[in-house]
Amino acid sequence: MRCPFCGNIDTQVKDSRPAEDHVAIRRRRFCPACGGRFTTYERVQLRDLVVIKSSGRREDFDRDKLERSIRIALQKRPVEPERIDQMISGIVRRLESMGETDIPSKSIGEIVMESLARIDTVAYVRFASVYKNFQAADDFDKFVSELRPDVAPDEG
Numbered sequence: 288m289r290c291p292f293c294g295n296i297d298t299q300v301k302d303s304r305p306a307e308d309h310v311a312i313r314r315r316r317f318c319p320a321c322g323g324r325f326t327t328y329e330r331v332q333l334r335d336l337v338v339i340k341s342s343g344r345r346e347d348f349d350r351d352k353l354e355r356s357i358r359i360a361l362q363k364r365p366v367e368p369e370r371i372d373q374m375i376s377g378i379v380r381r382l383e384s385m386g387e388t389d390i391p392s393k394s395i396g397e398i399v400m401e402s403l404a405r406i407d408t409v410a411y412v413r414f415a416s417v418y419k420n421f422q423a424a425d426d427f428d429k430f431v432s433e434l435r436p437d438v439a440p441d442e443g
């Protein structure tokens with residue numbers, strides 16, 4: 288990080304700590320050339336999140352796809368829409384605050400399963416059973432389409 292006072296690019300990090308409820312990392316920096324001190328904040332930007340498939344293929348993170356798969360798993364379950372929205376936002380926030388822009392698809396699946404398990408067991412089982420195939424298929428679209436038949440319209 289270039290020193291804002293003298294332009295020296297060889298500055299040192301003296302201290303790093305989580306900030307803003309772990310959404311950012313605050314770094315105190317020191318410039319050995321001029322003695323200047325300054326602070327930087329490091330944040331994950333959602334648009335830059337990249338999903339790393341188990342095959343190693345990279346794909347931009349798509350919140351809509353995530354939301355679709357969760358809504359399908361929760362179809363016809365007695366869970367308030369507001370609760371679902373909160374859960375999805377919570378998952379996205381967790382992904383954003385992981386501190387990495389590259390996120391293995393496996394980690395996303397695990398976070399989703401963890402979150403579903405907390406609000407609805409049936410939805411969790413639906414998701415988890417398809418998730419196994421998903422890992423083999425390594426394709427989110429296929430995952431979503433495979434999830435659908437598990438949610439019979441006449442269920443309940």
Ligand SMILES: [Zn+2]
Binds near residue numbers: 293
């Ligand atoms: Zn300097």
